[in-house]
Amino acid sequence: MINSTLSIPSITKKIILAVAGLFLICFLLVHLGINLFLLPIHKDHEEIFTEAAHFMGTNLFIKAFEIVLFAAFIVHIIFAIILQLQNWKARGHAYKVFTKSKTSFLSKYIIYSGLLIFLFLLLHFYQFYFIKLGWVSYPVTKIPLPQDEHFYSIAKYLFTNDFIYSILYIVAFIILGIHLNHAFQSAFQTLGLNHSKYTPFIKALGTVYAFFIAIGYSIIPIYFMIFG
Amino acid sequence: MNIKLKIWRQENPKAKGKFMDYSLEDVSPEMSFLEMLDALNTKLIINGDNPVAYEHDCREGICGCCSLYINGHPHGKGERTTTCELHMRSFTDGETIVVEPWRAKAFPVIKDLIVDRNAFDKIMAAGGFISVNTGSAQDSNAILVNKEHADEAFDSASCIGCGACVAACKNASAMLFVSAKISQFALLEQGKIEGMQRVQKMVSKMDELGFGNCTNTYACEAECPKGIKVTNIARMNRQFIAAKVGSQKQD
Ligand code: SF4
Ligand code: FES
Numbered sequence: 001m002i003n004s005t006l007s008i009p010s011i012t013k014k015i016i017l018a019v020a021g022l023f024l025i026c027f028l029l030v031h032l033g034i035n036l037f038l039l040p041i042h043k044d045h046e047e048i049f050t051e052a053a054h055f056m057g058t059n060l061f062i063k064a065f066e067i068v069l070f071a072a073f074i075v076h077i078i079f080a081i082i083l084q085l086q087n088w089k090a091r092g093h094a095y096k097v098f099t100k101s102k103t104s105f106l107s108k109y110i111i112y113s114g115l116l117i118f119l120f121l122l123l124h125f126y127q128f129y130f131i132k133l134g135w136v137s138y139p140v141t142k143i144p145l146p147q148d149e150h151f152y153s154i155a156k157y158l159f160t161n162d163f164i165y166s167i168l169y170i171v172a173f174i175i176l177g178i179h180l181n182h183a184f185q186s187a188f189q190t191l192g193l194n195h196s197k198y199t200p201f202i203k204a205l206g207t208v209y210a211f212f213i214a215i216g217y218s219i220i221p222i223y224f225m226i227f228g
Numbered sequence: 229m230n231i232k233l234k235i236w237r238q239e240n241p242k243a244k245g246k247f248m249d250y251s252l253e254d255v256s257p258e259m260s261f262l263e264m265l266d267a268l269n270t271k272l273i274i275n276g277d278n279p280v281a282y283e284h285d286c287r288e289g290i291c292g293c294c295s296l297y298i299n300g301h302p303h304g305k306g307e308r309t310t311t312c313e314l315h316m317r318s319f320t321d322g323e324t325i326v327v328e329p330w331r332a333k334a335f336p337v338i339k340d341l342i343v344d345r346n347a348f349d350k351i352m353a354a355g356g357f358i359s360v361n362t363g364s365a366q367d368s369n370a371i372l373v374n375k376e377h378a379d380e381a382f383d384s385a386s387c388i389g390c391g392a393c394v395a396a397c398k399n400a401s402a403m404l405f406v407s408a409k410i411s412q413f414a415l416l417e418q419g420k421i422e423g424m425q426r427v428q429k430m431v432s433k434m435d436e437l438g439f440g441n442c443t444n445t446y447a448c449e450a451e452c453p454k455g456i457k458v459t460n461i462a463r464m465n466r467q468f469i470a471a472k473v474g475s476q477k478q479d
Contacts, residue, residue, distance in 0.1 A: 009435060009468075010442075014465075083443070090438055092332060093331050095331050096236075096326055101300075101450045103446055104444075104445060107443070108398055182444070189462050190444065192465035192467075192468075194458070194461075194462030
């Protein structure tokens with residue numbers, strides 16, 4: 001199994017990584033769409049958020065989708081690790097003077113930004129998803145869990161009272177933004193979609209998307225930190 | 229000008245190798261980097277020391293032999309220059325210049341600054357050709373070629389196989405080289421015939437030889453002395469997908 005995964009052609013591995021990544025890119029937008037209802041952007045925002053969280057937690061179609069989503073995360077992470085290990089091995093002997101070549105901004109550190117995001121993901125799982133599954137109960141809400149209705153209060157509690165968590169959350173999304181800025185256009189290049197007319201647009205769109213995700217998610221803890 | 233040099237010395241492929249310090253006086257700014265190394269070697273020989281082994285041939289930027297990693301850049305800092313086209317005027321008086329061989333598992337050091345780039349030949353032998361019968365050449369206008377494609381194929385074919393892309397890449401990936409070689413055929417009618425098999429064979433040879441995987445940081449494009457573009461890599465990826473998805477089942 002391990003050997004047959006390693007011997008998949010380099011380009012196939014890259015394509016698998018890219019496709020899983022593009023799927024996650026779409027998912028981030030959906031997730032953000034729901035999260036934004038934590039903010040008073042609508043007079044019934046709290047109900048809408050709770051309703052959406054309930055729907056996400058109970059709908060059968062979404063449950064099936066969840067499996068695909070997990071698979072995408074796992075595939076993205078595993079293939080990134082395999083490719084990275086092969087890449088480190090391919091150098092052999094390190095240079096004395098580390099490369100000074102001009103490259104796209106921070107793209108050289110994509111594996112590290114990925115690792116940090118993974119760590120954040122673990123924390124995020126612990127705090128939200130495990131509660132949903134009933135593996136962890138959250139003392140703050142003082143109500144037996146799981147009950148989707150309490151996601152709103154958990155989020156509100158964390159962001160209002162846990163300063164360190166809020167800062168961590170914001171930093172994680174800045175790092176994710178940096179990751180996405182490279183990853184977005186990179187996925188298109190890997191799929192062979194490089195074109196003199198459209199590539200500049202794809203690159204710009206990737207940057208806009210990265211900012212949108214970083215700011216969109218961060219604005220939620222910032223709001224609660226300021227307005228409680 | 230006077231310069232200091234830190235040069236990688238390694239007796240043979242198995243020896244351990246280390247950096248040695250040298251200083252060289254009265255270097256003319258007009259000298260090429262290789263002429264400077266020649267001056268150093270003359271000095272070493274007069275002193276009874278072993279000269280620094282490095283590779284060169286044409287000394288005019290067309291053979292791709294002069295593979296030196298200078299101060300963190302393959303072929304030195306200049307844009308679109310090979311080491312032989314690099315002049316001492318691009319360094320400052322008193323500067324310390326660090327000279328290393330290409331570093332890649334697939335390019336083992338033979339001696340000092342010379343690496344074995346046979347891996348590239350093996351990739352070419354795997355599919356970097358077209359099969360034609362010998363005999364008299366056909367009429368030159370028998371196959372029409374779109375000018376845009378002809379120009380692009382020519383640009384891709386200007387890759388001199390120096391390996392700077394592998395040396396610059398943080399992953400020691402050979403994808404810029406391989407994609408340039410695939411593109412020079414893929415864009416022309418004669419090359420399209422074996423296109424599907426070619427891309428699969430060359431990519432699988434490249435993987436087998438232990439080159440890394442491209443992560444689209446594009447250091448290769450920034451360092452390539454011939455300005456080979458990463459659009460070639462996208463073309464290779466497209467071709468690879470088409471070949472994998474579109475080719476018939478092999479028995
Ligand atoms: S693509 Fe450029 S850097 Fe790579 S081998 Fe060809 S000429 Fe050298
Ligand atoms: S010696 Fe031929 S390219 Fe430099």
